[in-house]
Amino acid sequence: MNRPNPSSRSADRERADRIYYTLAALLGGAVILYFAVVPFVGANLAFHFYLMLWITMASGFNVSSGFSGYMPFGYVAFYGVGAFTTAILVKKLGFPVLLALPFSGLAGLVLALLFAPTLRLSGIYFAIVSLALAYICRLVITNMPEEMTGGSFGIQLGSQAEPVLSFYVMMATMMLALGTILWLSRSRLGKALRAVRDDAEAADMMGVNITRVRLYGWLIAAFFPAVCGGVEAWYTNIVDTETAFNTLITAKTVIYAIAGGLGTVSGPIVGALVMVWLDELIWRQFPLLNLLILGLATVLLVLFLPRGIVGTLLRWRPAWRRYVP
């Protein structure tokens, strides 16, 4: 059998890398172009805002689940804390919104550090503890002084609403998330995370500092939902614990990420695009049965495409793994 020699292997690698980055650039360019024109062509701003939000959320979740192997059922905690951070800084402390948003990300990172001891758990134990911690976050904020968090009425941001600007900030957040995950997918940290995901003990014995690697992945996964929460608070102009910590946010994030396929850059994008559109179509046709039909569609998807759309495609065509971001 003719084995490829080192120079032909090197050329083959360069070719694969070229295709990978070209596809990534095309995908990124298409996404930017598509969303950038939305405010100008009179398309539904809210729908596209939330589409970008779900792409970002699903991509952040992908770092935690697809790369690191954690399934945080309490993922909404970062989102909620980010939303309240922006609202409190803007409404109570008079911060400009654009200055408050990085603090939302920072709040997500601080919360992730507080939750970091749970990373020694795995599987369903981690998932349940994470869910419990999200409830604790919600309870803590609910029970904080009303002057600070607005009690059950929440906080209204007043005259801060700038739908188009917040739309573009959401777009920038999404592109930052996608860029981070593109980098992660090819980086040494990404390889270490995947190794830890597949077998933490073996990775440890191969010289990977699993505690540090897990923490880095966890911080990346926490940052983006927190910023999303902040941007959404700005967009809707109101934050309350009922919506900011709604478990449906975690549920949708998980469904969109899994539908596309965890572990790839494009999976959560495809998953969010397909499922959010599907959700919208179902809602238009069957407004009363919307969640029921969406739930059914999710069950069918998981049954027939357990690795998600992109994941299943790459299972059918393993050779494409090197080319598809």
Next chain:
Amino acid sequence: MNAALEARDLIKRFGGLVALDGVQFAAAEGEVLGIIGVNGAGKTTLMNCLCGLYQPDEGEIRLAGEDVTGRTPHEIAARGVGRTFQVPRVFRRMSLIDNLLVPVLRRRATDRALIDQAETMLERMRLIDLRHNFAEELSGGQQKLLEMARMLMPDPRVVMLDEPFAGVHPTLCRFMIEQIEAMAAERKTVLLISHDLTSIYRLSHRVLALNQGRVIAEGGVEAIRGNPAVIEAYLGA
């Protein structure tokens, strides 16, 4: 001169069970030390202690004279210790090349240089044509070879092989024996656990026999082969 690897009076308990009871040995550079014993003798527990996965309750582990007792697995790996497992523990959803890159992620070399090295290693292990496949797509024997390749990537000074021949086709077995001989020729210290006594006797310079967590015999192949305690432990005679 310091031994490449040394264990002094290792004791490891799991609740009331004493898995290792005062085990001690020393292995020199370039030496192949066979470790034999019936199931439950403490062979894998010993290996897990040596590579930091288990912390011994008592005793000391030294690598080239340095006390590494209590160190974490990745700290011990960074000091030049590699291992394989009884049941292959490859990174299932990573390509073969990525599997090999994991132990050298902290190395200051370009990615391209590391990938070249990984491909050379895969060529040596006859897995080069499968380099882009996921590890989960390999057969059991191929996964054993992949583990061996992954272990050798950072050029460790001490290698520990846990049952490398278990469930492996004889042709592949011969190939693995050649690789272990090559490791010894490269002056690596090899700890070899196996139930395949023929291979152990062929490869080992010395053999350590364990039974119920204790060293019941240690010495050259001929001495171990005829040792009554070893015969009794194995055959119950």
